[in-house]
Amino acid sequence: MTDALTAVSRDQDQSLRERADKVIPGGMYGHLSAQRLPAHYPQFYARVQGARAWDVDGREFVDMMCSFGPMILGYQHEKVEQAAAAQRESGDTQPGPGACMVELAELLTERVDHADWAMFGKNGSDATRLCLSAARATTGRRSVVAAETSYHGWSSWSNKLADGSAGRPDPETFRYTYNDLDSVRAAVAQACPEKVAAIFVSPFRHDAGHDQELIDPEFAKGIRALCDEIGAALAMDEVRAGFRLHHGSSWEPLGVKPDLSAWSKAIANGYPLAAALGNERFRAGIEQVFATGSFWYQAVPMAAAVATIHALKDEDAVAKMQATGTRLREGIAQQADQYSCDINQSGPVQIPNLSFAGDVEFKKAMTFCGAAAANGAILHPRHNWFLSSAHTDADIDRVLEATDAAFRAVRATFGPD
């Protein structure tokens, strides 16, 4: 198989896809499946370094997905890898935690202003589920209120597709519209205020397949006040956004503190780790909960997380991502204008999203991202992208060459807007 646009052999990727079809359901599952992406996307990767990735056929890409978030300082970041290697030499999965677990819990509770304690898991879903457990155990209530079309992990409380055709919405989960406080009040009323254990919220609206929405500060304050009024926990899902918007909890600049927060993805720059953080009110409750995992105490990801969190601040990572994210946003806006494409760029520049006006079936987005992939940039047609502090201006300019070709492809296929 040869890439139509780049005339590069795709034999290795194709051969692995054929082998995978036999032994992996659907050939690949979950968010890293390339099945629903244009053919120019690789499925299998051979190497990563900094902000670049190489597929199994040796094609080089600027990675604007950062492995869907985990990479925040760049792949193979020297200080993170040194800390990980030093811990690995002593021990990784051991008969008990290492000192680095205490160090990490201290660092997180110091860095995140609402947090008095930390518990660790492996998946973002572990962290959101721990927050729910803490809320339920503390309040003695069971219901959850969460935004419609929001994603809080694959657990059945939030994901009605967890059981495929036998799946169903959880009867204890009630839905509101992001940034619409009246809809939260309505969901709470439907659930019965005295039965609501927690209201879940994301730092901004970042639902896949939708334009993003920044948080309305009045909504943030209102949802906090509502939780206080009904005695429910405000649980913030920082899995996607954590440490990309702020060096602490994402709503700290608004002066709004959640009670509980769920973290994963970027906190250890790619090492598998999740954390649930909480304040004093929820400590006694979470202590009653039985939750554990075989690898929840693994030392290397914790040592990597300590190094990551320090490096983020030392390197002023948020400011860097804002600068390069702005360069990307402005560059794309200029190209869209030049090619007369009606687009919408939404969300924080560090976690950008691009959509085409009226493109409800994502046909333009697919053409755009397919051409970008064929020209060396990994973007996504239905999901936000991620900046890292390893993305340089040169990387962004390389991406802008790819998006220029991508706009040309959209224009050639669909004509001007």
Added chain:
Amino acid sequence: MTDALTAVSRDQDQSLRERADKVIPGGMYGHLSAQRLPAHYPQFYARVQGARAWDVDGREFVDMMCSFGPMILGYQHEKVEQAAAAQRESGDTQPGPGACMVELAELLTERVDHADWAMFGKNGSDATRLCLSAARATTGRRSVVAAETSYHGWSSWSNKLADGSAGRPDPETFRYTYNDLDSVRAAVAQACPEKVAAIFVSPFRHDAGHDQELIDPEFAKGIRALCDEIGAALAMDEVRAGFRLHHGSSWEPLGVKPDLSAWSKAIANGYPLAAALGNERFRAGIEQVFATGSFWYQAVPMAAAVATIHALKDEDAVAKMQATGTRLREGIAQQADQYSCDINQSGPVQIPNLSFAGDVEFKKAMTFCGAAAANGAILHPRHNWFLSSAHTDADIDRVLEATDAAFRAVRATFGPD
């Protein structure tokens, strides 16, 4: 703080416990908490190598818990670490899976006779939940039948303590007694046969706080026949036992094949990985399920798993664990006899369990294991232990020195039986 029996300083461990009390709920949570263990147990570890572990105060132990199972070839196993290091140099968490994911899925489906496909996660709970999802999506049914007091992960379908005081048994989960086919029939009748998606079973009964029970081959055949009769999946939880009893699925020697199986713990010798395996009947169902995790595609644990699974066979690990496990069982039996202690050793010798007659509050077991820890062996009073292929006869003899002291302590505290 000084260890009463060994006169060794425990200052580092104590100091870390005091720091942990402030920032970690209960000072530590889950199965690696030393809070409910005798004071001689360390909470924090500094180093592991082969079958040995050192705590933060430099005390050396023979580790008979193998980190509660993950370590099966010995800590820092050369071939596994080489494979992991080689993969790490290229990439670990990447924008997509590496070729090693396909290689691992091929190896697992070749090694485990019932398996036609593999999906990967991070926790044993991910793997059991994926099996449940596959069963529900395929059958269009929702109910689960599982053994009473069995542990299939911390997910709420199997763990009523997942929400602490607000927790409750899942209304779709029905319970049977291990090795009692009539009780399975009764649970199925209670659930309604046409509503049962899956019957979960462990390769042998290994519930914490209970003596273990080997599988009755007639029970295994009967539960298989019952699943066929009612159209439910037979889902085998291999998370604890997998690859310690057999180089394939644990019931292969009985000629009984499950439809689905859940694996984790030992499959990558300590690297964080879980796998759900299934046969063709369940492939189309699992393809409809939305399940994913940020780190489910991480390449290093998959490369480590490939090396682990090959090394297990190349080193004849099961036979080695059987030999050293037998040495341990016989040595302990002899000591119990010598000290007139009425004990029960149960389960496979590779996954041993020790209990004292009439010791319902585990007081003798606590004294025993506390003295063993003070004398350099990590055992557990309420949970099975684990052998690894790295345990040598000399390691076992070192453990038997510790258990000799431990029997003396039990005898001194409680008198002869």
